Amino acid sequence: MKEPDPSRYVLRLFVTGQSVLSNRAIVNIRKICEENLAGRYELEVVDVSKHPEIAVAEQIVAAPTLIKQLPEPLRRFIGDMSQTERILVGLDVKKAGT
């Protein structure tokens, strides 16, 4: 089910402190990455309450939000990252409907 993709994934997850949704988002996205992108991804977790300036620069309006910075094009996902199928399609790991 993995497609050979030589390019690395650079992901940023914006969360806020120790909230239930943020924790859930962290755990879910880690699972998705490990299962589909093991060894070829970088995940940075950014706490917007500590770094609001980064949130503004990245045009983040709500947390949790995941940004796929690489490979292009840039993609955003919002919520607790529980909709695995939609995220995989959005990340271009999986074709829609397959």
Add this chain to the structure above:
Amino acid sequence: MPPSDQILSETAETARLYADNAELRTRLREAEETLNAIRNGEVDALVVEGHSGAQIFTLQGTEAESNQFRGDILSQISDAVVAVDNDQHVTYLNYAAERQYGITASEALGRHLNELWTGEWSSPADEDAATKALTDGVCWRGETRHVKRNGETIHVESSVTPLQDPAGSSIGSLATIRDITDRKRTELLMLEQKHLLETIAKGRPLDECLANLCNAVTRLSPRSRACVLLADAARKKFHRSIAPTLMPSFGQALRDAPIEEESMGTCGDAVFSSTQVTCADIANETRWSPLWRELCLSHGIKACRSAPVLNTNGEAFASVMLCLDEARSPTQWEQRLVEFGTSLVAIAMERDLAAQSLLEAKEAAELANKSKDRFLAVLSHELRTPLTPALLAVAALEQDSGLPAEAREELAMIKRNIELETKLIDDLLDLSRITTGKLTLNSELVHLNEIVRDVCEICRSQVQEQGLTLDMSLDPKAGVISADPARFRQVLWNVLKNAIKFTPMNGRIQISTTRTKDDICEVRIQDSGAGIPPEVLPHVFNAFEQGGSGITRQFGGLGLGLAICKALMDLHGGSIHAESAGAGEGATFLIQIPGKLLTATARIRLTLPDAAPPLPSLRLLLVEDNADTARMLSRLLTRAGFTVLSAPNVASAVAIAKSEAFDVLISDLGLPDGTGHEVMKQVRTLHKVPGIAMSGYGMDEDLRRSHDAGFVEHLVKPIQASQLIEAIRRVLR
């Protein structure tokens, strides 16, 4: 522009427009999704850019500021803090945790806790207690070990608290983890050190102590193994290796490894240069021999540190090698273990050396003591031998009725002095026998008062000569004691003789017996004599001490009497004590001996010497090489009515035995061509006659040897004619 190019360019333009369109659709969809998510409560914070920069609005009623404050505290504290969800996925870790486990928050978040460390419990009970506490929703605190991702094990003190959401349902747990490895290791190190020092102090063999040390190193650092190499006396090579945690082939290969400038490996280098030597990557190190490199690698040793063990002169005489199973420099802790090893090896070696020299000293002392005993035995033999003919000559002369009275007096003086000389030799021999434990008692039940009366009787003439008064006060209830009569008499006689010796003219001696307890009898001998100064009193029972040299000059003697008394009373299970108010105040000796109360009907048969019946005319074979003794004995025995056949050596004794018949063999033991034992053995093959041995040696061992050879009696020289006749009477009984 050629038409084809124009078409291409139009196609590219169209493609770009399509792409832009698609991208805009995606962006629009993302915006819609964001809006929906906010509407549906799928987000918990909004970022709003205002006049004073960005502001974060949390949607769960918690203030961003207080969140921020909490976050600051957690990042400041030095203990690691880790939060996990109900499935043990990491949802938070502070800066200290990132450092402690060598992982960044971004790397760690969302991962299972197992990916940060593996827990090791000291006991299953701890694990059960922790699980139960978390299930019950209460805090758990305890000590465990964490194996980190790099393989390092740390000791931690954890405090784990369950986390709940505002509605009260469990959302995971929060752990505060303090690294107590240093403290824990130091505790373990002290404990191991204590055990090792105990083993060393107990005087266990050096190899065992050093093997224990190597095992301790591996217990303190599971991935380290230690090897101790001991240099030979010249410090030219290693001659012993102790490495119980490595394959035996490793230690064997390093035995005889040279210690020189071009050393085989790190240990030789460390001892040669008296400095610590580290090799962080043995596989890629060319400083030492390829042989050593191969040896290490084939035993799984990738890196090592060797340290010299120095003696008090600062010379290295051993090396402690710490072996690592991966190519790296030793950690601080491992370096500390090397130092721990060298200091303990130094202590163990020093203790071993001290024990060895002590053992050597003890052996030398024992040897010296043995030769002293032997010397005493030979000396007393040599001293006794010339006394025998002298004593026999006196006895022969005494029987000469034509002797003038004046000569008879002088003869008595000669006899007294020979007997005194004999007594001194006997004392010397007695003491050496007692101190070497070679004296055994022939105990029997005897009446205490009768022995005391006997001894007083023996001394009566001397008491009268000195004009002394001897008072006897004997307790009729003194009863019976268990003692060797001859030896107990010797004790009393010695003490009484001393009292007589040290009491001046017209003095008074009191001797009394009492039963002080049901099972203790006491003899008290009190005199009004010279007394004992207080500084001398504690030493009167020591051999060769007699109250100072002045006393020796005035009164003579070797000062052995009381030492023998003390030893004999100890053998009897009794005691002897001296009391004195000081010089000139007289002295009191108290002798205590275990006694038994007997009922009136129980009588002890006292062995009284039977009246000697006349002996029939007998033939004796006398074997004696000392011509004087042989002549005197022969004359006295002939006078007593015996027929004496004389032989000066083994050969002539055997020759006579072959041709003549006789009733008793009397033989000296030391003969020019053999021993009296040989005479006895050969004679017994010819005649069934009893034998009497005569010897200057009177140790129990000598007596036993005579019996083994077939002698019935063993007489110790000097021998009086009456003793010999008594013995002949006994062997014929």
